[in-house]
Amino acid sequence: MSAVKSAEMRKTMEWEDNVRRVVPYVAGEQPKGENIIKLNTNECPYPPAPGVARLAAELDCSALRLYPDSGAAPLAEALAAYYGVKKEQVFVGVGSDDVLALAFLTFFNSGRPILFPDVTYSFYDVWAELYRIPYRTCGLDENWHIRPGDYRQPNGGVIFPNPNAPTGLLEGTETVEEIVRANREVIVIVDEAYIDFGGVSAIPLLKKYENLMIVQTFSKSRALAGLRVGFAIGNEKLIRYLNDVKFSFNSYTMNLPAQILGAEAVQDDAYFKEVRDKIVATRERAKKTLSELGFTFPDSSANFIFASHKTVPAREIFEKLRERDIYVRYWDKPRIGNSLRISVGTDAQMDALTAALGEILEGK
Numbered sequence: 001m002s003a004v005k006s007a008e009m010r011k012t013m014e015w016e017d018n019v020r021r022v023v024p025y026v027a028g029e030q031p032k033g034e035n036i037i038k039l040n041t042n043e044c045p046y047p048p049a050p051g052v053a054r055l056a057a058e059l060d061c062s063a064l065r066l067y068p069d070s071g072a073a074p075l076a077e078a079l080a081a082y083y084g085v086k087k088e089q090v091f092v093g094v095g096s097d098d099v100l101a102l103a104f105l106t107f108f109n110s111g112r113p114i115l116f117p118d119v120t121y122s123f124y125d126v127w128a129e130l131y132r133i134p135y136r137t138c139g140l141d142e143n144w145h146i147r148p149g150d151y152r153q154p155n156g157g158v159i160f161p162n163p164n165a166p167t168g169l170l171e172g173t174e175t176v177e178e179i180v181r182a183n184r185e186v187i188v189i190v191d192e193a194y195i196d197f198g199g200v201s202a203i204p205l206l207k208k209y210e211n212l213m214i215v216q217t218f219s220k221s222r223a224l225a226g227l228r229v230g231f232a233i234g235n236e237k238l239i240r241y242l243n244d245v246k247f248s249f250n251s252y253t254m255n256l257p258a259q260i261l262g263a264e265a266v267q268d269d270a271y272f273k274e275v276r277d278k279i280v281a282t283r284e285r286a287k288k289t290l291s292e293l294g295f296t297f298p299d300s301s302a303n304f305i306f307a308s309h310k311t312v313p314a315r316e317i318f319e320k321l322r323e324r325d326i327y328v329r330y331w332d333k334p335r336i337g338n339s340l341r342i343s344v345g346t347d348a349q350m351d352a353l354t355a356a357l358g359e360i361l362e363g364k
């Protein structure tokens, strides 16, 4: 047999031995079509602030000739003013996934395992694997709550969302503070992707704790998932370290339109609150109808509900909804394999969901 042939027959080629192999994060489907009801990725069902469309139409394209501000200054300044912190305390990224990925690279280098909940945002273990950061998961209790005592073991850092995803459950500021206080030698990241829908941000704790970093996104409550804007707030030194890594990776990640339009979305606080209040009202209405249909769920403080039915398996409901062009999120995973994560849409979308569920569950 020729050398070429035998090399071909080996399971992998030699060059593949040195590939960084990863199992990528799987995002929710993005189905295309007119009459689809998309309740699977927690996007906002309403458009962004009207000023965003106005500024997009007025955009001076000759400005695109130049590189944008590498620190996204217009946006960082708007966020600093909004949250009452210094602009040096704000780091802006291309979605909070970008911010979180850079934070893993910057802060989790001790070689000790980082800690996060067993049921949580499914990107955390992907980044840990990508960067070869050891990690350990801490089991949520039987009511899906974080047990703060679990975060007292030796570790190389902590990350958790608050409210948690996909449960939607909010932890009180005391629980967050307890975890931050117990871990002063490492960085604790609180991922507040859903905090605007009913929680109290941990931002005030930054005055007391240097090891805390808070991450938020424009993708959910600010209706700008397509623009890709996320940010972190922390003490100046920590944000400087994050910027050093970012500038060593790719300086100009956030394009000029995103900086301008993102800043505009922050300015229009009245619109932001109006949309948020509408979503919260629809969520509370959806909790009632889902209960009437025989679902149980943790009491969500987010823009989604994590529901399981008392008799019908989640997978079956997921598939039957999909046949009707209604998309919700389902994971075939331990602990959560009988739950559906249903994003809160408009009242009309939720009514259509209720009607479809009524048919699917009839007689069951």
Ligand SMILES: *Cc1c(COP(=O)(O)O)cnc(C)c1O
Binding pocket: 094, 095, 096, 097, 098, 121, 161, 165, 191, 193, 216, 217, 218, 219, 225, 229, 230
């Ligand atoms: C949606 C989400 C993010 C990331 O959102 P971006 O669109 O990248 O800003 C981060 N964390 C959690 C928990 C999320 O649900």
